[in-house]
Amino acid sequence: MIQALYFALALFLLLNLCAGLWRILRGPTTADRMLAAQLFGTTVVAMLLLLAQASGNPVLRDVALVFALLAAVTAVAFVQRAWPEEKESEHDLN
Amino acid sequence: MTLTDYATACLLILGGIFFLAGTVGLLRFPDVYTRLHALTKADNVGLGFIMAGLVLQAESWLAAGKLLLIWLLVLFASASVSYLIARRALNKGIRIWM
Amino acid sequence: MDVIVVLEWAFDAVLGLGLLWLAWRTLNSPDLFKAIVLFISFGLLMALAWVRLNAPDIALAEAAIGAGLTGALLLAALARLRTTTDNTMPAQLPAGSWFQRGLLIVLLSGSAAGLGYAVWILPSHTSGLSMAVTANLDVSGARNPVTAVLLNFRGYDTMLEMIVLLLAVLGIWSLGGLPPRPERPAVAVLDTFSRFLIPVFILAAAYLLWVGADAPGGAFQAGSVLGAAGVLLLLSGWRPGVRLMQWPLRLALTIGAITFIILGVLTLLYEQQLLAYPVAQAGRMIILLESLATVSIAVTLAILFLGESPDPEEKK
Amino acid sequence: MSHAFAYALVGAGLFLLGLYALVAYAHLLRKILALNIMGSGVFLVLVALAKRTGDAEPDPVPHAMVITGIVVAVSATALALALMLKVSGKTGQAVLPGRHQD
Numbered sequence: 001m002i003q004a005l006y007f008a009l010a011l012f013l014l015l016n017l018c019a020g021l022w023r024i025l026r027g028p029t030t031a032d033r034m035l036a037a038q039l040f041g042t043t044v045v046a047m048l049l050l051l052a053q054a055s056g057n058p059v060l061r062d063v064a065l066v067f068a069l070l071a072a073v074t075a076v077a078f079v080q081r082a083w084p085e086e087k088e089s090e091h092d093l094n
Numbered sequence: 095m096t097l098t099d100y101a102t103a104c105l106l107i108l109g110g111i112f113f114l115a116g117t118v119g120l121l122r123f124p125d126v127y128t129r130l131h132a133l134t135k136a137d138n139v140g141l142g143f144i145m146a147g148l149v150l151q152a153e154s155w156l157a158a159g160k161l162l163l164i165w166l167l168v169l170f171a172s173a174s175v176s177y178l179i180a181r182r183a184l185n186k187g188i189r190i191w192m
Numbered sequence: 193m194d195v196i197v198v199l200e201w202a203f204d205a206v207l208g209l210g211l212l213w214l215a216w217r218t219l220n221s222p223d224l225f226k227a228i229v230l231f232i233s234f235g236l237l238m239a240l241a242w243v244r245l246n247a248p249d250i251a252l253a254e255a256a257i258g259a260g261l262t263g264a265l266l267l268a269a270l271a272r273l274r275t276t277t278d279n280t281m282p283a284q285l286p287a288g289s290w291f292q293r294g295l296l297i298v299l300l301s302g303s304a305a306g307l308g309y310a311v312w313i314l315p316s317h318t319s320g321l322s323m324a325v326t327a328n329l330d331v332s333g334a335r336n337p338v339t340a341v342l343l344n345f346r347g348y349d350t351m352l353e354m355i356v357l358l359l360a361v362l363g364i365w366s367l368g369g370l371p372p373r374p375e376r377p378a379v380a381v382l383d384t385f386s387r388f389l390i391p392v393f394i395l396a397a398a399y400l401l402w403v404g405a406d407a408p409g410g411a412f413q414a415g416s417v418l419g420a421a422g423v424l425l426l427l428s429g430w431r432p433g434v435r436l437m438q439w440p441l442r443l444a445l446t447i448g449a450i451t452f453i454i455l456g457v458l459t460l461l462y463e464q465q466l467l468a469y470p471v472a473q474a475g476r477m478i479i480l481l482e483s484l485a486t487v488s489i490a491v492t493l494a495i496l497f498l499g500e501s502p503d504p505e506e507k508k
Numbered sequence: 509m510s511h512a513f514a515y516a517l518v519g520a521g522l523f524l525l526g527l528y529a530l531v532a533y534a535h536l537l538r539k540i541l542a543l544n545i546m547g548s549g550v551f552l553v554l555v556a557l558a559k560r561t562g563d564a565e566p567d568p569v570p571h572a573m574v575i576t577g578i579v580v581a582v583s584a585t586a587l588a589l590a591l592m593l594k595v596s597g598k599t600g601q602a603v604l605p606g607r608h609q610d
Contacts, residue, residue, distance in 0.1 A: 002099045002151075007199035009110050009144075014206050014240075016117045023120050023129075024229050025217065031126045031183050033229045035133060038175060039120060041259065042137045042168055043113065044236050046144050049161065050106075051243055053148050059248045059408045061160055062400070063239065063255050066417060068164045069389070069396055070260030072171035073420050073427075074232060076385075077264035079178045080376055080427045081271045082225070083186070167392070174385040181379065204511050208518040215522050215545045219529035224537055231541055238548055245515055245555050246566050253578050262544070262582055266537075269589040273537065276596045293532055300524050307520040311553065316510065318560050320567035337568035338575070346572060353576050360583035364590045371597045412575050489579065496586035499593075 006054035010047045017043045034078045041071030098150050105147030112140030125191035126183050134176040138169055204244060211237050224270060232263040248408040249338045252400070256416035264423050265497055268373070276371045333474025335406045342410065343478045347467035350411075351452035354485060357492045358449055370500055378429040386428040393421035401486055405475070411482040415489025422494025445495065448488030451481060512559040519552030534603045536592040540585060547581045 020043075023036040045064045052060035095103075119132025145165045152158040214237065218230040235258030242251035325337050325345065332340035342350050378386075397418040404410030432441070455477065456466050463470065469477045526546030530539050551574045558570040596602040 001095050002103060004195050004199060005103055005106060007196055007203065009106055011199055011203045011206065012110055013113060014203060014210070016113055018206065018210055019117050020120055021214070021230075021233065024226065024233065025221070027226070029126055029183070029188055030225055031179055031188065032129065033226060035126070035130060035179065036120060037229050037232050038172065039116065039133045039137060040233050040236050042133075042141055042172065044240065045164065045168055046109070046113070046141050047240065048243065049144065049148055049164070051240075053151060057248065058153070058157060060243055060251070061157070061164070062403075062409065063243065063248060063251045065160065065164050065167070065396065066252055066255040066400075066413070067239070067259055068167040068171065069393060069417065070256055070420050071168075072175050072385075072389070073260040073424050074263035074267070075175040076178065076382065076424060076427050077267045079175075079182050080378070080382075081374060082267035083182055170385075170388070174381055177381050178379070181381075200511070204514060208514055211518055212521050212525070215525050215548075218541055218545065219525060219533070219538065224535070227538065227541060231544070234545070234548075238552075241515060241518075241552065242555065245512065245559050247555050247558075247571050247574075249571055250551075250555060250574050250578070253575050257578055257582050262585065265582070265586055265589060266541075269593060270537065272593050273596055273602055276593070276600060296528060296531055300528050303527075304520065304524050307524070308517060311513065311516045311520060311557075314557065314560075316513070316560060317562055319564070320558060320561065321569045322561055322565065322567040325568050337565070338571045341568050341572035342575065346569070349573065349576050353580055356580050357583050360587045363587045367590055367594050369597075370590060370593045412579050416579070492583065496583055499586070499590055 003054055006050045010050045010054070013043050013047050013050075030083060034075060038071065038075050041067060045071075102147040102150045105143050105150070109140045109143030109145075109147065112136050112143060116140060126188055127180060127190060130176050130180055134172050138172060141165060141168060207237060207240055207244065211241065228263070228266045228270060231266065232259070235259060235262060249336075249410070249413075252408055252413040253416060256413055256420060260420040261416065261423060261493060261497070264420075264427070268497065268499075271374050272371045275374060331471045331474065333469065333471075333476075333478045334404075336404060336408065336410070338408070339404050339410045339478070339482075342412075343481055344467070344469065344474065347452070347481075348456075350481075350485070351449070351456060351467070354449040354452055354488060357489065358446060361445060361492055361495055364496065364499060373499075375429075378427075382428055386424050390421050390425065393417055393424070397421070397486065397490070401482060404482060405478065411485040412489065414482075415486040416493065418486065418490030419493025419497075422490060423497045426494065426498055441491065441495070444487055444491040446488065448481075448485040451484045455481065510560075512556045516553050516556035519549045519554075519556060522546070522549030522552065524549075536595065536602045536604070537589075540588045540592065543588070544581060544585060547577065551577060 017040055020036050020039055024033045027033055045067050048060050048064040048067065052058060116133050116136030119136060120129050123129045123132055142165055145161050149158045149161050152161060211234065214230055214234040218227050218234060221227050221230065235254065238258060239251050239254040242254055325341060328345065329335065329337060329340055332344040334340040334343065397414040400409040400417060401411065401414035404414070459468050460466055523546050526542045526549060529542035530546065533539065554570040554574055558567040561567060592602055
């Protein structure tokens with residue numbers, strides 16, 4: 001019974017993540033897109049932990065740990081390097 | 095189902111609700127700063143509830159500790175990253191919604 | 193049907209369709225930054241696919257490389273690209289005429305049907321080489337079958353891979369001057385963040401290396417996590433000193449490949465077979481190789497991110 | 509059909525999508541993304557086919573090859589990105605010289 005809940009919640013989080021994709025597509029600023037990708041990191045960590053419990057495979061917690069550590073590196077690369085210098089208004093990027 | 099299982103189920107569902115709130119905030123809020131706030135707060139609390147639910151089922155203290163460590167790492171990383179993003183967005187003059 | 197089976201199928205269906213959709217949007221969205229962010233999300237979903245396919249070793253590698261390194265590499269390259277190209281050029285520029293594209297679609301649909309059919313007619317149950325691996329696991333020196341394959345049964349793969357990594361570094365170094373790198377000074381929060389996080393990265397890498405002999409983990413995963421720590425350091429504004437960039441760097445880059453080659457020659461001389469370790473020493477040799485390979489992989493990945501030759505005089 | 513076969517079909521689809529974009533678009537960064545997606549497709553097929561062992565552990569040999577492949581792919585990507593930067597530094601455009609001059 002609780003097993004079914006783990007899978008149901010993992011599926012629910014996956015659907016949440018798919019809904020968040022809309023923000024990546026829509027923008028409007030580059031920060032919004034990066035933010036949505038960052039959200040996916042947290043969601044994937046939660047899904048991995050649920051799947052670890054559901055499948056009785058504790059190794060997946062290590063995968064979640066690595067995710068938790070590394071998701072920030074991409075975002076830091078974005079802030080430090082990839083954000084263009086020129087001013088951007090809210091609506092000029094599609 | 096035992097009593098622990100019921101407690102886990104409640105915590106997990108609560109966590110799911112917070113994740114849903116975070117996603118709705120990401121989709122519906124009007125500017126970068128409010129969206130940033132929705133995500134980092136709601137999702138990290140959601141992850142915390144899911145973590146608490148799973149800690150009740152953990153097979154050992156070590157496993158429970160690892161779960162807690164993962165949550166703390168995510169909290170720390172998303173707090174720092176959201177600060178960095180918000181600061182740069184302000185410096186670049188992205189308008190604040192009023 | 194059991195409710196769990198239904199849920200598992202629904203999960204797999206959403207995940208599979210999500211992967212295809214993300215790949216398609218990555219490849220055809222006009223904004224390159226958007227394409228890169230979509231590609232990063234694609235990497236996250238790939239890690240979930242590895243989990244569903246019962247491949248935690250690969251999920252670990254994908255988590256380290258897909259979530260951290262590839263995204264950082266692509267974003268940094270895009271920033272440097274913006275300093276040289278005129279932004280007026282459409283990123284969507286097609287190669288070839290509409291007729292050529294139509295022909296391409298027809299040809300690819302044919303291959304799609306062929307590939308799908310080829311996968312479909314494969315026997316649905318086969319043990320592959322897993323029997324052979326299980327039978328020889330006792331003499332391999334590792335209890336995790338994937339580590340045994342990587343470091344013992346097919347150690348030559350890993351040896352060649354270390355050489356490929358070296359060639360990639362040499363390739364970048366031999367390009368000479370690249371476009372300038374836009375950089376910003378690190379703010380205090382980032383500084384504290386990396387100061388706190390780097391030791392955690394190092395601990396996690398050591399842990400992954402340690403469990404690798406018995407459970408998923410190993411040199412690749414540990415090396416990628418450590419390499420990501422290097423990338424975080426570089427992003428926070430740290431630069432290796434000039435003396436560090438000379439022989440210590442070159443030693444760290446090559447130590448993995450060199451150890452593999454020395455052990456390969458020794459095993460060829462004494463055991464008449466490449467990288468066939470004597471059973472009694474296999475465990476220790478794997479630990480030695482893995483530790484040194486971790487150092488080389490980590491330094492290589494960080495240097496690939498830095499992306500230019502360390503010799504100041506070559507920059508001109 | 510099992511889960512593994514579904515993933516193998518997704519892998520084949522990814523490979524073909526990547527191949528299409530590799531040929532159809534001129535921008536080098538997009539070609540690099542396309543190559544990465546093609547690689548992911550191949551890895552997915554390999555790992556999905558390794559899972560045909562029923563309830564037993566999957567075949568570890570393809571797993572090992574894919575781990576090697578992921579690390580090689582990231583280093584090849586880094587080299588390709590550097591080459592792209594060199595091309596755009598010389599020509600001002602991130603496309604292969606000789607064509608698309610109009």
